[in-house]
Amino acid sequence: MAIISTSLERFRSYHLQTLFFLFTATFCGFFFLRAIYRITIHPLVKFPGPKIRAISHLPHAFSGVAGRQPYDVRELHRKYGPVVRICPNQLSFITPSAWEDIYGHAANKKLHKYGYFKVRPDAQPMLTSSGDDHTRQRVAFAHGFSQRAINDQESTLTVHVNRLVEKLEHEARRGQNVDISEWMRFIAFDIIGDFTLNTQFECVENRKYHPWVALLMNWFRAVSFVTNANAFGQLTPFIMLFAPIKHLKGMKDHLDMSAQKVRERLAVGEDPNRKDLWTYLLRNKGDKALSLAEMEVNAALLIIAATSPLSDVLCGTIYFLAQNHEIRAKLRKELEELMGLEGRLDMAITARSPYLDAVIKESMRLYAPVPGGARRKTPQEGHNISGIEVPPDTIVTVYQLAAYTLPINFALHDRFIPERWLPADHPERPKETLGDRQDVFQPFGVGPKNCIGKGLSYAEIKLIIARFLLRFDFELVGDGFEIDKQTAYLFRDRPPLNMKLTVVKK
Numbered sequence: 096m097a098i099i100s101t102s103l104e105r106f107r108s109y110h111l112q113t114l115f116f117l118f119t120a121t122f123c124g125f126f127f128l129r130a131i132y133r134i135t136i137h138p139l140v141k142f143p144g145p146k147i148r149a150i151s152h153l154p155h156a157f158s159g160v161a162g163r164q165p166y167d168v169r170e171l172h173r174k175y176g177p178v179v180r181i182c183p184n185q186l187s188f189i190t191p192s193a194w195e196d197i198y199g200h201a202a203n204k205k206l207h208k209y210g211y212f213k214v215r216p217d218a219q220p221m222l223t224s225s226g227d228d229h230t231r232q233r234v235a236f237a238h239g240f241s242q243r244a245i246n247d248q249e250s251t252l253t254v255h256v257n258r259l260v261e262k263l264e265h266e267a268r269r270g271q272n273v274d275i276s277e278w279m280r281f282i283a284f285d286i287i288g289d290f291t292l293n294t295q296f297e298c299v300e301n302r303k304y305h306p307w308v309a310l311l312m313n314w315f316r317a318v319s320f321v322t323n324a325n326a327f328g329q330l331t332p333f334i335m336l337f338a339p340i341k342h343l344k345g346m347k348d349h350l351d352m353s354a355q356k357v358r359e360r361l362a363v364g365e366d367p368n369r370k371d372l373w374t375y376l377l378r379n380k381g382d383k384a385l386s387l388a389e390m391e392v393n394a395a396l397l398i399i400a401a402t403s404p405l406s407d408v409l410c411g412t413i414y415f416l417a418q419n420h421e422i423r424a425k426l427r428k429e430l431e432e433l434m435g436l437e438g439r440l441d442m443a444i445t446a447r448s449p450y451l452d453a454v455i456k457e458s459m460r461l462y463a464p465v466p467g468g469a470r471r472k473t474p475q476e477g478h479n480i481s482g483i484e485v486p487p488d489t490i491v492t493v494y495q496l497a498a499y500t501l502p503i504n505f506a507l508h509d510r511f512i513p514e515r516w517l518p519a520d521h522p523e524r525p526k527e528t529l530g531d532r533q534d535v536f537q538p539f540g541v542g543p544k545n546c547i548g549k550g551l552s553y554a555e556i557k558l559i560i561a562r563f564l565l566r567f568d569f570e571l572v573g574d575g576f577e578i579d580k581q582t583a584y585l586f587r588d589r590p591p592l593n594m595k596l597t598v599v600k601k
């Protein structure tokens with residue numbers, strides 16, 4: 096009996112070993128053959144890039160988790176040129192024409208957004224919707240972002256900017272160092288909270304994040320984790336075990352609180368005292384109107400889409416101005432001259448300053464607020480991008496950080512030279528920069544799904560920077576803000592930007 100049982104045991108263990116061996120061999124064989132396929136006959140073999148990236152998604156995914164993706168993609172472009180295979184099925188382009196070919200009006204009918212996830216089961220916001228739904232929402236919101244609507248916002252914006260200047264004056268007089276990174280986040284949330292949700296976060300007033308804002312900032316980080324986890328393919332479920340679930344759940348709270356605020360705003364109807372985003376949105380009737388769920392989800396998503404890039408540009412611009420005293424003096428002079436004529440500093444004045452425009456563009460070039468790229472997927476018939484036939488089902492992207500900071504597109508690429516944005520015949524335009532490929536610079540995207548907040552952003556950034564510059568002298572304290580060492584996930588993860596402020600005598 097004992098002999099039979101031992102033989103059975105041996106047989107079972109032998110069988111298990113064989114099964115294990117077969118399983119491992121099949122598994123390894125599959126990956127081996129797939130790797131061979133991906134570097135020999137895969138439709139993307141003709142595109143340059145490292146073999147390891149053609150074989151596996153892992154290098155790109157790890158780079159994403161480490162917050163280094165845009166920088167790593169830049170190094171790939173530096174080595175392999177303007178088109179690189181960065182993943183087995185993904186290409187990155189940094190050619191000017193790629194913008195129109197991937198995101199432009201004609202391309203929009205064929206290439207679909209890739210990698211966005213559904214925020215709410217019953218309604219999608221503009222940012223993640225496509226087709227007719229996207230067009231209807233975009234049209235409905237268009238008036239709320241028009242120049243007229245931006246002008247209507249000026250008095251509200253001025254109240255926020257006045258408060259910022261007043262609070263910073265107070266900090267300056269106390270002789271304390273100021274973390275500009277934090278203050279620019281405060282003002283961005285205050286302004287956008289007021290604009291999209293009629294809510295006073297009062298971060299500037301209270302010199303700290305409103306709990307709602309703190310929740311959102313944790314969510315930004317959590318959602319970057321999910322985006323990167325998705326890139327691990329079959330390993331995604333395992334990676335998701337480490338997801339910061341608590342912070343991901345914050346989205347539900349954000350959606351609920353935003354929905355509540357929208358309902359409160361809608362109950363007021365057309366506010367006779369103030370024209371805001373909702374004043375315009377509510378004028379859409381019948382087929383053109385948005386459902387309640389769409390309004391709620393858009394309000395929630397607008398805050399997310401707007402605050403981070405806005406505060407990055409403010410922060411980046413102040414950082415470069417702090418490093419470049421001559422440029423700062425020149426900009427101040429131009430603003431004072433414009434102000435002198437009118438005796439005031441408002442959005443109309445700041446819109447007329449070419450040098451302010453140039454300084455902000457150059458800051459966005461070197462410190463791109465959206466350092467990665469929006470992904471699109473090519474259609475079944477394939478698609479021509481920058482004169483190259485790209486096969487079907489390929490993920491294509493323009494990585495902004497790479498496109499703006501390599502010599503292939505910009506001369507003296509790592510230097511802060513606002514004059515490169517002045518007209519070609521301007522006497523101060525450096526001649527080395529005449530060959531710059533300026534049309535690759537599209538921080539707000541291109542085509543029917545570009546940033547609806549572009550005009551509003553420029554107006555706000557210009558006013559805030561001009562007011563800050565005319566009121567303060569500022570010096571960097573320490574070198575903790577080194578741009579290339581910063582991590583970048585969905586948006587940038589900025590460290591503190593400590594400065595010493597001095598109030599300029601009026």
Ligand code: HEM
Pocket residue numbers: 221222223233287397400401402404405408464465469470538539540543544545546547548549551552
């Ligand atoms: C410097 C500030 C900003 C930058 C650099 C920026 C950048 C961008 C980019 C690149 C896109 C395109 C994304 C894609 O193609 O998938 C986008 C879309 C969008 N942005 Fe902005 N953005 C900024 C500020 C704002 C502001 C202030 C708002 C609103 C208050 C806003 C609202 C939106 C919305 C709603 C979309 C989606 C548009 C659509 O799908 O039709 N953004 N933004």
